[in-house]
Amino acid sequence: MRKNIILFLLFVCFSFSVTAQSFVVQYAYSKHVMKDSTKIVSQNTFLNIDENQSTFFSEAPYLADSIMTSDEKLGKKINFKTLPNNFLSCHIRKKLSSKGIIYYSDEFGEHEYKYSEEPKLSWKIGKESKEIMGFKVYLAKTRYAGRNYEAYFAPEIPIQDGPYKFFGLPGLILEIFDEKKDHHFLAVGISHEKRISIDALIAQKKYIETTKTKFVEMRKNHIEAPMKRMFELMNSTQIYEKKDANGNVVDVRKLLNETQRKMIEEYKKENKIEL
Amino acid sequence: MNFKNKNNMKNNFLIALAFLLFGFATFKANSNYTVRNDKEYFSSFKKNEEPKNKKFNILNKKSEVDGETFYVIYKENSLGQGFYFKIVLDKNEKPIATYYANEGDQQISNSTVENLKKVVFGPDKAVNAIVETTTQCVTKCHRTNGCYSKPTSTGVLLCSAECGIACA
Numbered sequence: 001m002r003k004n005i006i007l008f009l010l011f012v013c014f015s016f017s018v019t020a021q022s023f024v025v026q027y028a029y030s031k032h033v034m035k036d037s038t039k040i041v042s043q044n045t046f047l048n049i050d051e052n053q054s055t056f057f058s059e060a061p062y063l064a065d066s067i068m069t070s071d072e073k074l075g076k077k078i079n080f081k082t083l084p085n086n087f088l089s090c091h092i093r094k095k096l097s098s099k100g101i102i103y104y105s106d107e108f109g110e111h112e113y114k115y116s117e118e119p120k121l122s123w124k125i126g127k128e129s130k131e132i133m134g135f136k137v138y139l140a141k142t143r144y145a146g147r148n149y150e151a152y153f154a155p156e157i158p159i160q161d162g163p164y165k166f167f168g169l170p171g172l173i174l175e176i177f178d179e180k181k182d183h184h185f186l187a188v189g190i191s192h193e194k195r196i197s198i199d200a201l202i203a204q205k206k207y208i209e210t211t212k213t214k215f216v217e218m219r220k221n222h223i224e225a226p227m228k229r230m231f232e233l234m235n236s237t238q239i240y241e242k243k244d245a246n247g248n249v250v251d252v253r254k255l256l257n258e259t260q261r262k263m264i265e266e267y268k269k270e271n272k273i274e275l
Numbered sequence: 276m277n278f279k280n281k282n283n284m285k286n287n288f289l290i291a292l293a294f295l296l297f298g299f300a301t302f303k304a305n306s307n308y309t310v311r312n313d314k315e316y317f318s319s320f321k322k323n324e325e326p327k328n329k330k331f332n333i334l335n336k337k338s339e340v341d342g343e344t345f346y347v348i349y350k351e352n353s354l355g356q357g358f359y360f361k362i363v364l365d366k367n368e369k370p371i372a373t374y375y376a377n378e379g380d381q382q383i384s385n386s387t388v389e390n391l392k393k394v395v396f397g398p399d400k401a402v403n404a405i406v407e408t409t410t411q412c413v414t415k416c417h418r419t420n421g422c423y424s425k426p427t428s429t430g431v432l433l434c435s436a437e438c439g440i441a442c443a
Contacts, residue, residue, distance in 0.1 A: 068419060078419065080441055085411040109417035226410070233432040242436050254434050259439040262409040 025172065026103065026189040027163045029058070030085055032182050034269040043087055045185070047163055048197055054161050056199040057091040060084040061106065078160040088273065091198050092165055101165050104202055105215070108222070114207035115215050119144060119175065121168050123151075132174040133187060140169050147183075148210045157190075158275030183273050223267035227260040299387035314357060314378070331374035331392050334388070338371040356387075412442035 030042035034202070044059045066085040071078045089107035094100070098118075105113045118220065126139040137152035144165070151162065155171040162173025163185040174187040225231075234240065234252055242250050313326040325347045326329075342363030349359050351370035365371045375388075416438035417423065425431045 064415065078418070080412045080416040081407045083411075083415050095346045099357065107414065109414045174410065184299070226413075227435075230432060230435045233428050233435075237429050237432055239429060239432055242433060243402070244440055250436065251439060255436055255443070257441045259409060259413060259442065265407050266410050 022048070023190060023192045024194050025163075025174075025187055026191070027185045028188045029087060029163070030186075031273075032271050035271050036243065036269070037271070041087065043084065045088070045163060046196065047161065048194060049159060049161060052095065052097050053199050054094045054096070055091060055202075056094070056163055058086045058088055059196065060086040062199070072174055075164055088164065091202060093163075093202070094130050094161065094167060096160055099168070103165075103212070103215075104205075104207055112205060112207050113210050113215050113218070115210050115212045117165070117212050119165050119167075121166065123169055125169070125222045133190070134216065135174060137174050138171075142166075145273070147178040147180075147273075149176055149178050223264070225260065226263045226267070227256050230256050285354050301408060308382045313359075314349050317359060318344045318347045322346055325361060326359055326376070329359055329376040331359070334360075334373045334375045336372040338365065340365055342371055409442050413438050416441055 025047040027045045027047065028042055029045045030040050031271055033039045033041045034047070042206070046057060048055045048057075065163050067083060086106050089105065091104040091106060093102045093104070095102075100116055101116045102116050103117060121142050121144060123140045126141065128139040131137065132152060132154070135154040135156050137154045138153045140153055142149050143152065151166065151169065151173050152175040153162070153169040153171040153173045157172040159172045160169060161167050162169070162176060164176075166173055166176055173185075174186075175185065177184040184234065210241050234256065235274050241256075242254050244250050316328060317324075323344055325345070326349075343366045345361055345363045347359055347361045349357060359376045359378075361374040361376070362370050363372040363374070413435075417435060420434050420438065422431055422434035422438065425434055
């Protein structure tokens with residue numbers, strides 16, 4: 001009995017010593033580029049863990065910023081087509097004590113949105129195990145937002161966190177993917193050194209607070225007519241022509257129509273993580 | 276007579292000693308070969324050498340071209356499972372195939388093989404991190420040029436039209 005109490009106390013002490021530390025988990029996030037595509041694209045994402053909260057984000061906005069800054073310094077014209085995209089189109093902040101997350105959108109031009117959510121993740125822990133980065137990890141399954149997921153968590157790292165909105169297992173999630181492997185997060189590094197943080201970016205940006213239901217509805221409307229605002233402005237200002245850099249006259253209506261058509265096509269094929 | 280006997284004895288003793296030394300040297304040489312610790316020996320890459328009596332299975336093959344050279348290395352995971360990896364290179368020194376053999380020559384489960392593939396080659400073959408989409412291009416252009424912060428509606432529209440041209 002006494003031995004058990006000592007063991008329990010040791011475990012608690014160990015858990016606190018780990019959770020009290022700040023550290024960063026780097027995940028390689030790969031996804032099928034479009035809904036029915038076999039092409040896979042990948043980018044680095046980070047989970048910054050601080051005491052009782054964490055932030056999950058893509059490195060793409062940082063890469064894009066540094067490329068733009070460098071282009072500007074060199075007097076080069078920015079090529080927006082080749083800038084890295086944030087494949088997740090969001091940042092996630094978790095408060096593990098309250099089991100809640102805050103979703104910060106990162107995909108619109110005019111406004112960005114934030115909403116709170118308490119994801120109901122019902123985990124089934126299996127017996128299968130393997131190894132990731134030298135940690136023994138165990139299989140657990142759940143279903144979230146229309147997809148069935150398989151996750152591998154490491155009880156050796158007693159933090160109930162993971163990439164994107166995933167959390168709630170008795171150990172850090174080091175790998176998680178849906179059954180179609182449309183989306184796949186794999187831990188590739190753990191460090192105490194915080195190389196980048198999203199906190200300043202979140203603090204300086206103004207997010208419109210909404211609910212998840214309203215956000216989904218708003219997004220649905222947006223992807224049906226992504227250039228709606230520009231068409232309204234064109235009609236109210238009655239500007240239908242514009243000269244390009246070479247002095248050629250451009251038909252604004254035609255340009256907006258073409259841009260919107262391409263965007264709608266892309267939205268139809270998009271491989272969203274939440275269905 | 277005694278002197279002759281003593282000489283003979285001395286010679287016999289020297290011959291016996293020479294045989295013993297030769298026998299010992301031969302035994303040592305043979306025993307060195309037979310007890311070579313392959314796990315230790317292959318703990319670093321060895322070129323064109325492989326452990327004897329190991330059956331290598333294909334883990335990944337990119338080309339049907341015959342390899343020019345190969346390297347073998349032994350690695351263990353934290354569970355103590357040991358594997359020999361054989362990497363075959365073409366004439367340009369590019370890897371064209373990877374094979375594995377396990378320490379005990381026992382049957383390896385499919386999930387272990389999949390794990391080995393992940394360890395050696397990564398989770399999946401991701402091609403690149405840049406996807407050219409009009410949506411992302413327009414959004415980034417709008418943000419960077421501050422299109423929605425222009426003081427007039429005309430400014431917003433013309434800025435957006437510029438982005439439309441840049442992303443066409």
